[in-house]
């Protein structure tokens with residue numbers, strides 16, 4: 001990372017949820033492609049200061065609230081860049097292309113239609129994913145699960161993994177089908193098991209043990225989000241090679257559901273994520289008030305069963 005060019009970039013989210021993108025000048029590196037505004041950090045400059053300076057220079061705005069979103073180390077043929085991307089949720093001033101660059105405010109889902117530099121794929125994903133990923137508790141009753149999900153939705157959850165390890169495959173499929181119909185369009189689902197990719201619109205969450213069994217092609221056929229459970233550097237590399245959209249990294253802290261596992265702790269998790277260019281949710285013993293700590297340690301946010309249920 002030492003030789004990589006440290007670039008500060010911003011996913012700027014307006015009050016209506018849309019995101020600001022700019023088109024790079026044709027004379028610039030990656031010319032003509034869309035980008036997240038920002039630029040090179042100067043020697044000795046603090047990260048947030050660099051971000052503020054770049055956004056002032058390029059857009060004429062003053063940052064009021066920002067936090068780390070994702071770090072992406074990318075090797076272009078000519079040079080390596082460390083894209084240090086922050087989410088800007090509040091700013092003053094009217095954004096305009098101060099260097100003559102065209103700007104556009106875009107719905108997060110519509111970002112897929114724009115041509116970005118190669119390094120930007122995980123940034124687009126990070127801009128689209130929420131900060132919390134709910135994993136369902138194992139319940140013996142579908143009605144209770146639905147009630148809990150309604151409450152979670154009220155609390156702002158919209159990304160959910162259906163974990164029901166007590167069910168056999170046919171029973172799991174029956175629940176999945178009913179849940180898809182009931183929460184139509186309100187939840188982004190990730191299902192588990194080998195049958196998961198067959199539901200249109202639903203995502204697929206791989207267990208760590210599936211990382212060596214599933215192919216890139218199989219994963220690419222899934223029409224929703226794809227994710228994997230990772231616990232160490234090796235599994236993160238496997239997930240990266242398969243091309244999943246995001247991962248969970250666990251266990252961060254001791255948990256009741258996995259009492260035998262050794263927790264990673266904050267520092268080890270941060271070290272693993274520094275070299276991992278995809279959004280990652282930290283999992284294990286975390287609750288919503290720990291979100292800022294997760295962001296500071298390089299995570300997209302937190303995942304959880306008990307911590308996010310009710």
Ligand SMILES: Nc1nc2c([nH]c(=O)n2[C@@H]2O[C@H](COP(=O)(O)OP(=O)(O)OP(=O)(O)O)[C@@H](O)[C@H]2O)c(=O)[nH]1
Nearest residue numbers: 007008009029030035036037038039040081117119120
């Ligand atoms: N700002 C920005 N740079 C990106 C993105 N994606 C990406 O690969 N880069 C790369 O990061 C590098 C530095 O960005 P930059 O050209 O904005 O730097 P800068 O504002 O200081 O520009 P300057 O050298 O024209 O003064 C470029 O090689 C650029 O291609 C992105 O989304 N935003």
Ligand SMILES: [Mg+2]
Nearest residue numbers: 037038039040
């Ligand atoms: Mg720039």
